[in-house]
Amino acid sequence: MKHLLPLAVMALIAAVAAPAKAPHLSPKAQRGFTFAQAHCAVCHAVGRDAQQSPEPGAPPFELIANKRGVTRTTLTVFLRDAHNYPEAMQFKLDRRAIDGLVSYMLTLRRPGYHPPI
Template sequence: MVAGQSESGATAIRPVDGASARGLNFARTHCSACHAVNMGISPKREAPSFEAVVNAPGLTADTLKPWLRDSHNYPEVMNFAIEPAQIDDLVAYMLTLQNSEYTPPTQ
């Protein structure tokens, strides 16, 4: 288990294996300027938190992978691409944030 502090200041403990640890590292390095990559409210309000994304009804690894691949496909806005191996790692990490009792934070 790895303990970390979320953007909101709350401590979060999530299981982290090799792929999800790489995904968390990628998220902290490349995603955290816009998205809350653990728990809390994203630095950019228009960017959904990872926790909100993975707790959407019906979300699975199979639905998350194409969403991640295509969600930043706006070069004029973001000019950001995620390599396939990084998507697999990011999905492994993001799925650790699924919580059947999730409720969106108040804005």
């Protein structure tokens, strides 16, 4: 019994320290989710069913993904063109990061989506 307690504590620490995984994502979309948590979540709500972003002027990813006219191509072009970003977002994304981020954001699409009020 004495030996089980340290193992349980180590398992708990490992579970808490492990990067969060969104359920049922392709490896590419998981890479995008991980990137979003690390780099975008300071301003944007990046998860599903998020009501409000930490930064009020930053739309939740789910809202962006469900806007009329948003496609893989439009998201890719937006993220590739640093001149489209608001001033606070002056950083460049490489092609792999963009591909993962777009793949993840498209998993947030839902038929009949209604933005939070």
